[in-house]
Amino acid sequence: MLCTLIGQLILAVDQIPHLSQSVPPLASNHVFRKDLLIKLTRNLPRALQVLPLLALLASTGLYAESDFTVRGFGTLGIAHNSSDGAGFTRDITQPKGVKGGTSGHTDSRLGLQLSYRPSDTWEATAQLVSHYNYDGKYSPDLTWGFIKYNPSEELELRAGRLGWDVYMLADSRDVGYSYLWVRPPVEYYGILQFSKLNGVDLVVRKPVGEGLLWGKLFAGEAADKLAIDEHSYADVGGSQLVGGHINYQLSEWQFRLGYTHLELGYDIKGDFGDLLDMLEASGNPVLTGIAKGATADATYHFMSAGIALDRGPLQAQLMYTYLDSESDMVPDFHSGYLSVGYRLGDWTPYMSFSIIAARSDIDMGAGTPSTAPLPPAFGTVNIAGINHPGQHTLSLGARYDFLPNMALKLQVDRSNVRREGRQWMLWRDIEADWNGRATLFSATLDFVF
């Protein structure tokens, strides 16, 4: 399966236009193409009318300007985990981690965006992303599929499938070329995360003082499938999400406050789902209780704050989130990261420190069962051991921009995971004697086309 992806990636690399070749069509060409399109479509049988449209999709790029654009991004990555105590995953969609060895699954991905923009006010966009997913396959996922209405600079409405814009950068997590790291800090972007929703969002912008004030509201239903292990996953489809954020952009500074309300409901499928069904059907009230508890709906509140500084060669970010859980089985969480990078010529060295920790004063209550799977956003866990699960990672790396649309990145991560409740974190297939430490070496080639 990885071979297929690598094949696709190599094909994509071959097609990346060289800087001088990625020239967009001239304005006159653009008009010509449109006329040609209309003529061709009129003379074709109805079923074939889509063909010229497909022909138009052939050659565009990041800066393309025809009504139709095809753009793409990708990452070809390898990650080596020096610890054989547990398998590292990048986010909760990955069923199996890299453990005591090297894997191309962790970070490799390929995205393709098709966009149609008949006027300044209307746009339709679809985006497919292929990555190592909950089912162990690389089947493309529709991450975006929306219609956008943009009556003025001050207002923007979208409806359809949208990215979950819960934190700054959250809706571009897959686009490796757009950030410095090999992968977004996993403690912040990997654990308490969905990726997309079916719904609507609204953006309002207004210049205020020297800067720009803008905000977004969104509402919809989650559409993710999250891995539990290699043979089980949770379908969170239908979970209700409502949220928004407000931003103030002042020259090189950006400040952001966000809130999301999640009504989580899900079905567990696969081996683990079968097990829960068996427990529920057992007639034993304790076992039935465990099974019911494992799939009980609950409400969660995500409160986030972020500051980003982007001043010439300097890029710095400080982000924080507090997860307020109303579930009896999930504690509240703090999560955050600090990242700093500084460009020196074509190289940009960077460091980041990221952390997630449960509130330690959580009272799990006397009636809590001793063993239970948790809502899938958090993996499964032995309740008896979770006083305050958490982990932190220190990362050092460098990004090398050797072409205007391609970068090479090298990164070392040192992770430290608490023994208690570590199944909550991004580790799979954990050995009982694992000391909770892992060093990762990663390299990626990131590109856009």
Added chain:
Amino acid sequence: MKTLWRTGPLLLALFLVMVTASQTVMAEPDPEELVLVVNPASGITSLQRTEVINLYMGRFRQLPSGTTALPIDLYDARPEFYRLLANKTLSEINSYWARLVFSGRASPPRQAQDAAEVLDIVSNNKGAIGYLRRKDLNDTVQVAANLAVWATEQTAQLEP
């Protein structure tokens, strides 16, 4: 004291000559420098750096007059333009746009191949804004800013 009394006016005169000379040099603009241009009917006389950053970085594409802005890149001059505007390399600008494009938020500026195309677009669109070398200017457009001045300001800002 007496010497100073005599040489003082002489030094002052010399100083004035030097200042005038340096101003003459300043007033002789470099034909290769990049200038920002707008449509003469746009109602704009000058633009602040932060406004231009908002327009070119897709944050807020509206001119102070309320007209929707149409920013234009001059393809070959992009590295110099973004260095002067925000001290950013082309890779950083591409990386920035990758985030906005692939999160469905905004599209990068339209790319013009040469100065003639910039002039053509800007003179025919009330909301268009572009940049080109001073030597390529003509009277169909209006200069709204000299980019080299911003770069100087930026350097001054960075120094403590």
